[in-house]
Amino acid sequence: MSGPNKNYDPVEVTPLHADEVERMRDEALAAIAKAADLDELRDVRLGHAGDRSPLGLANREIGALPPQARKDAGMRLGGARRAVNDALATRQQELEHERDERILIDESVDVTLPWDGEPLGARHPLTTLQERIADVFVAMGWEVFNGPEVEAEWLNFDALNIAPDHPARTTMDTFFIDPPEAGLVLRTHTSPGQARTMLSKQPPIYVVCPGRTYRTDELDATHTPVFHQVEGLVVDEGITMAHLKGTLDHFAQAMFGAGLTTRLRPYYFPFTEPSAELDLQCFVCRGESVGNPDRPCRTCSSEGWIEWGGCGVVNPRVLTACGIDPERYSGFAFGMGIERTLMFRNGVEDMRDMVEGDVRFTRPFGWES
Known part of the structure; x- marks a missing residue:
């Protein structure tokens, strides 16, 4: 410039x-x-x-x-x-x-449009039922234990008195984790949670173990390779089958209605002795269809009873393996499938409906917990 x-x-x-x-x-x-x-x-x-x-x-x-x-x-x-x-x-x-x-x-919003045009989803009924079961036992003063799904073979079998040559330990029933020498499996039941509890604390023990389990089953209307179980364990002084029967009666009525009774049929399980199968009185006909051709019952096939799970007094060998004195303490254990319980409670006829993820199956259950 x-x-x-x-x-x-x-x-x-x-x-x-x-x-x-x-x-x-x-x-x-x-x-x-x-x-x-x-x-x-x-x-x-x-x-x-x-x-x-x-x-x-x-x-x-x-x-x-x-x-x-x-x-x-x-x-x-x-x-x-x-x-x-x-x-x-x-x-x-x-x-x-x-x-x-x-x-x-x-960016205006038309407040006159239908607000419920998109249907709400729902929690899966297996989740809500599992929580309901846990609530039943927490109300009785029990603890809830959730163990790992990849479990040590010793805890899944040996600690529960399942011998090395037991058929359940073969690949026909169990998913083994590579390499085989690692000694790991996908748990076949939630019983390892009971063993873990006994190894980590001294009696009295009152614990319920719900969770996901795995077996090499084909997926069909009544079987699935991935399913849910709930197992209960009590270890204390003076525990008998009478305590087991009273607990199962209370549990059955909490699931299927007041006044429902149970019965125990002799059976064999390696981790309990004596052992029994647990039957429910048919919650549909209440036994009135037995010998009554005028009132058949599809739910129990007019037998009056429905198999629900297994139970028994804890085998002393299991107590010993977990470091508990069987001369001083006794206990009982039981287990049943949550899918089977859902089928009984809600009339679900095909187990595949529970795993296919169709919202038309879960939505009718709503948000009940």
């Missing part, structure tokens, strides 16, 4: 001519009016009101004028730049208002 020159004719400085100033101002005003949105207006502001804009560059030339010419040129350019800034502010307000109006329209 050149220094002041008193002999310089300001008329020859083209950007300061009145016509040129008006042209730059009108050009800026036209661009401002043409800006369709705030982004375009920002570009217009930089091009016509910034330091590098035509009016901004012209303003720098004022310093080169003789003193007597600076006032008129300054007033001329100042008026033009003020008009441009006022137009920018006005257009800014207009575009912001249009933007806000557009947002109100585009």
